[in-house]
Amino acid sequence: MQNYSIFNLARHALGGHRGWKPAWREATPKPRYKVIIVGGGGHGLATAYYLAKVHGIRDVAVLEKGWIGGGNTGRNTTIVRSNYLWDASAALYEKSLQLWEGLSQDINYNVMFSQRGVLNLGHNLQDMRDIRRRVNANQLNGVDGEVLDTAGVKRLVPFINTSPDIRYPVLGASWQPRAGIARHDAVAWGYARAADSLGVDIIENCEVTGVRRDNGKVTGVETTRGVIEADRVGVVVAGHAGVLAEMAGFRLPIESHPLQALVSEPLKPILDTVVMSNAIHVYVSQSDKGELVIGAGVDSYTGYGQRGSFQTMEHFLSALIELYPIFSRLRMLRHWGGIVDTAPDASPIISSTPVDGLFFNVGWGTGGFKATPGSGWVFAHTLATGTPHEINAPFSLERFHSGALVDEHGAAAVAH
Amino acid sequence: MGRLWMNTVPQRWHIDMLMITCPWCGPRDESEFTYGGEANIERPTDPEALDDAAWADYLFMRSNPKGWHEEQWCHAHGCRRWFKAERHTVSYAIRRTWPMDEESS
């Protein structure tokens, strides 16, 4: 792997930057692998990377139906935080946050992780009670956080509308200083490059169309580039979880919904943190290019169309301009949607399945970008050993039979 | 609000809102309706007879197809009645709608 460093940058500058190599090889599928990962998003690539790096399993292929980073990894609004309510979630997302803190060094790729903090606003007394409870729980779990009052929010975001007579007044917020944002494409590309350098085959334009089984055990997958055999298969396909489950002959407690976001024209620096609101469902941050990155909740109906409905947009834009009247004359530049796989308890499923050797890592819904490193870490363990890591043990498919759900609906503030 | 979106949203978005035909009130904008999920999921008549897996199947498992989907809608800001619709989950086209108590096909 060519190292990215200031020296190499200078060296290549002398050659007019014509000497750079592609970040990963264009691999042709082999007939057989030890492990196949279906889905070349951040989670799948991170899984492949940690399989090779931590578990020494390098006979791995990542099969992606489109291009690397074309799914939700390249479509999300990049909020990273770990202030979830329940112990099981805190452990998972905090493990991830700790990996984020060293990620650029680890994979020698600048993922532009910026710990600018995240505010989750409270708009009524119940919101504030929930926030206090969650921050207490976070502190007990060693996750940083504090409760701010209205003045505390105003200090961080001077232009936010804190007048008491708006429909949803700002009564305070939770504040996690170690939270922040990252460059989403870089996460996909960086993991792809790092996994490739350890021998993982990254195979784009290769759609999985069937799951081969023999006697209840997985033997491989059918793809648009032929049959590929494997000892174990890990499915990490975000919004297409139900489609893959159907190929394997079972159903999941998952529904796929459209989730949209948009960015504004670039502004001078104005917002140096991330502000989210659960109750009125809008959140905003400012990218390094100066654009405001704005998002909201899912469309109510299920859908695989990568676009959002108009009234959802109207809803979150009206919330936006009530909270930030200063943004009312901004022009929006781009709008897009992704397909998010939502589980009834708003927690992921990182689990064995009814098919032996077939594992699923899905159900991240509207909030899985932040979990990319941690998800890859625990799923690599699961695929390497055939048993869950202690962190993902509570996130089994079994929990829907036992009733031990990890209910993060509302509990974790906005689910992004 | 009106000005904001007129300035920023390409024209074709105005027609992209779903038009849903309530069996009683006729075609109306999507914003008058609430979504009620997959249709034809029947509550088991004898829950005691079910094991945990069968109960979980009823409670949580969904078909979530990429394609035609029979689902429930409520005309919440209209006649407030529930009905079923067959909608395509990629194009979002709605093939037909019918009252809850009528047969699916």
Ligand SMILES: Cc1cc2nc3c(=O)[nH]c(=O)nc-3n(C[C@H](O)[C@H](O)[C@H](O)COP(=O)(O)OP(=O)(O)OC[C@H]3O[C@@H](n4cnc5c(N)ncnc54)[C@H](O)[C@@H]3O)c2cc1C
């Ligand atoms: C608008 C929006 C905003 C969001 N905001 C946030 C946020 O602020 N913070 C946060 O933490 N999360 C956020 N999320 C959620 C986050 O994006 C996802 O949870 C996360 O990126 C999922 O990662 P992934 O790698 O599993 O998915 P993806 O990147 O979608 O990867 C799955 C891949 O599987 C591929 N695939 C599917 N079917 C097949 C097949 N049959 N064969 C081969 N490949 C297949 C797809 O093409 C895709 O590339 C947001 C999502 C959206 C849509």
Ligand SMILES: [Zn+2]
């Ligand atoms: Zn009606």
